[in-house]
Amino acid sequence: MNNRIKKFLSYYKPYLRLFYTVMACALVGSGIALLYPLLTRYITKDILENDLSSALSQIYIVCGIMLVLVVIQNLCQFVVDYHGHKMGAMMESDMRRELFEHYQKLSFNFYDTQKTGQLMSRVTNDLLLLSELYHHGPEDYIKYFIKFVGAFIILFFINAKLTLAIFCFLPLMAVFALYFNKKVNIALRRNKDRIADINAQVEDNLSGIRVVQSFGNEDYEANKFHYENNRFLESRKNGYKSEAYFSTGMDIFVQLITITVIVFGGINIVHASLDLADLITFLLYIAYLIEPIQKLTHVTMQFQDGITGFDRFMEMLEIEPSIKDSSNAMELKNVQGDVQFQNVSFNYNGNNRSVLNNISLEINSGDYIALVGPSGIGKTTLCSLIPRFYDVNAGEVLIDGINVKDISLHSLRRNVGIVQQDVYLFAGTVLENIRYGKPDATKEEIIAAAKNANAHDFIIALPNGYETDIGQRGVKLSGGQKQRLSIARVFLKNPPILIFDEATSALDNESEKIVKESLEALAKNRTTIVIAHRLSTIRNAKRIIVLTDDGITEEGTHEELLALDRTYAHLYNMQFVI
Numbered sequence: 001m002n003n004r005i006k007k008f009l010s011y012y013k014p015y016l017r018l019f020y021t022v023m024a025c026a027l028v029g030s031g032i033a034l035l036y037p038l039l040t041r042y043i044t045k046d047i048l049e050n051d052l053s054s055a056l057s058q059i060y061i062v063c064g065i066m067l068v069l070v071v072i073q074n075l076c077q078f079v080v081d082y083h084g085h086k087m088g089a090m091m092e093s094d095m096r097r098e099l100f101e102h103y104q105k106l107s108f109n110f111y112d113t114q115k116t117g118q119l120m121s122r123v124t125n126d127l128l129l130l131s132e133l134y135h136h137g138p139e140d141y142i143k144y145f146i147k148f149v150g151a152f153i154i155l156f157f158i159n160a161k162l163t164l165a166i167f168c169f170l171p172l173m174a175v176f177a178l179y180f181n182k183k184v185n186i187a188l189r190r191n192k193d194r195i196a197d198i199n200a201q202v203e204d205n206l207s208g209i210r211v212v213q214s215f216g217n218e219d220y221e222a223n224k225f226h227y228e229n230n231r232f233l234e235s236r237k238n239g240y241k242s243e244a245y246f247s248t249g250m251d252i253f254v255q256l257i258t259i260t261v262i263v264f265g266g267i268n269i270v271h272a273s274l275d276l277a278d279l280i281t282f283l284l285y286i287a288y289l290i291e292p293i294q295k296l297t298h299v300t301m302q303f304q305d306g307i308t309g310f311d312r313f314m315e316m317l318e319i320e321p322s323i324k325d326s327s328n329a330m331e332l333k334n335v336q337g338d339v340q341f342q343n344v345s346f347n348y349n350g351n352n353r354s355v356l357n358n359i360s361l362e363i364n365s366g367d368y369i370a371l372v373g374p375s376g377i378g379k380t381t382l383c384s385l386i387p388r389f390y391d392v393n394a395g396e397v398l399i400d401g402i403n404v405k406d407i408s409l410h411s412l413r414r415n416v417g418i419v420q421q422d423v424y425l426f427a428g429t430v431l432e433n434i435r436y437g438k439p440d441a442t443k444e445e446i447i448a449a450a451k452n453a454n455a456h457d458f459i460i461a462l463p464n465g466y467e468t469d470i471g472q473r474g475v476k477l478s479g480g481q482k483q484r485l486s487i488a489r490v491f492l493k494n495p496p497i498l499i500f501d502e503a504t505s506a507l508d509n510e511s512e513k514i515v516k517e518s519l520e521a522l523a524k525n526r527t528t529i530v531i532a533h534r535l536s537t538i539r540n541a542k543r544i545i546v547l548t549d550d551g552i553t554e555e556g557t558h559e560e561l562l563a564l565d566r567t568y569a570h571l572y573n574m575q576f577v578i
């Protein structure tokens with residue numbers, strides 16, 4: 001069996017008992033549904049056409065049987081509706097968890113090429129459609145199969161000729177249904193694409209609503225939105241037109257079949273080859289034959305959507321993280337914090353231009369070094385090789401003499417703390433955001449970290465102190481406050497190696513001073529690399545490394561580098577000399 005089919009079926013495994021119960025109920029329910037016309041026929045033919053003296057009691061008995069069947073059928077329907085959907089939802093939840101856990105492991109270069117909205121829709125919309133298929137797929141096939149085949153056999157035994165007359169219509173009906181089914185499916189699919197476009201635009205617009213309003217571009221945005229909105233409207237109108245053709249055509253077929261049954265049935269009654277009870281039975285069973293064809297659109301749509309969703313789910317799961325533990329990955333113990341780059345070269349995926357070329361650099365345990373260089377030269381990239389956000393193309397990065405590729409990712413990243421340029425805070429409270437550095441930290445530890453990061457005073461001045469909600473991405477905080485929270489969470493993490501990617505957007509002097517003090521406190525007794533954009537912050541650094549297109553070209557103190565009068569002096573003069 002194809003691996004994907006195996007995988008598709010494997011999600012039923014934990015719920016096999018539930019699945020069999022639901023399918024058995026679908027089978028019993030459809031079987032019972034087939035009996036009502038037969039019982040009606042029994043009343044009209046076998047009871048009412050014979051001795052009427054005992055008819056009433058017999059009718060009561062049949063009605064009693066019907067009532068029992070109604071109870072059983074509805075119990076079965078309840079199981080199918082509730083437990084069937086529940087089973088689908090549990091399978092969906094298992095898959096969602098698996099995909100989310102997989103997302104957590106995928107590497108930076110995967111996320112560099114993906115759109116967040118699409119990745120989100122894979123964990124939500126795609127899996128919703130799939131859960132419908134998991135549950136309704138087998139149930140619908142069983143239900144329609146039993147009804148169609150059962151009705152055909154019963155009618156065939158009642159009157160073969162009339163049954164075949166009805167069947168003359170069915171191929172025509174099927175061809176018509178398949179043709180319009182395709183049209184409706186295309187229209188529905190187009191609707192989905194259009195709604196995805198609308199979602200993408202609304203998401204983009206709302207995320208950037210502050211920029212929209214600050215540029216006064218509300219009308220421009222509204223016009224862009226009207227265009228997408230109209231496209232969606234047109235697509236829906238076309239969809240409804242195809243659906244209307246489809247359902248009108250199907251109704252015409254149903255009416256033609258009904259008229260045929262009445263005309264041929266009447267003729268047969270005149271010729272005494274059929275009686276009235278049989279004619280009624282035929283009329284009652286017509287719906288059973290037609291229902292599966294009428295539902296063709298729905299069932300194929302559900303199948304196609306589910307399968308497409310599953311394919312997309314599998315495509316995602318089959319992507320291997322490009323950075324993962326080697327088979328003999330080791331844990332770091334008693335880290336000193338020596339960091340070495342040995343002849344390191346690197347370029348980003350799919351990008352021919354080499355960002356780093358044959359870089360060698362040694363940073364001793366406890367050193368505080370500043371990395372400077374023109375914008376876009378590769379400072380952040382160089383540092384991102386230490387925690388293996390990306391792997392080198394050539395050369396080695398070593399911590400305490402061990403190649404980072406031989407260290408387990410978990411252990412490696414636990415020992416490297418990063419304060420990023422673009423601080424990312426999560427929606428939630430101040431407390432939750434600091435606790436991110438150490439999920440099991442006590443409140444006392446969190447407060448201590450905040451105090452070390454110079455953040456405690458501003459936090460307690462917030463409306464709810466540590467319990468204050470900071471808004472999406474921390475919008476309710478200033479730039480300097482966000483920086484200090486991110487420093488506090490690294491304090492809590494307490495790594496021996498620290499990377500500080502200085503924010504490019506200048507903080508005011510006061511905030512800069514406070515952030516600088518927090519950073520200096522954090523850097524104490526750790527190997528620290530500061531990626532410096534504002535050279536004023538690193539004037540006192542004992543070792544400044546200058547990265548240029550030709551690699552590391554200068555190294556020394558501020559005064560030594562100024563005296564050299566090369567790249568550093570040039571950058572410094574640009575910032576400070578008017």
Ligand SMILES: Nc1ncnc2c1ncn2[C@@H]1O[C@H](COP(=O)(O)OP(=O)(O)OP(=O)(O)O)[C@@H](O)[C@H]1O
Pocket residue numbers: 112348349351355373374375376377378379380381382533
């Ligand atoms: N994820 C990425 N995918 C592809 N190219 C990237 C990626 N990140 C950075 N680059 C490119 O790599 C080069 C180095 O970028 P990097 O961010 O390391 O520079 P930087 O020296 O830190 O710049 P800045 O001082 O402006 O922050 C740039 O040309 C940039 O366009």
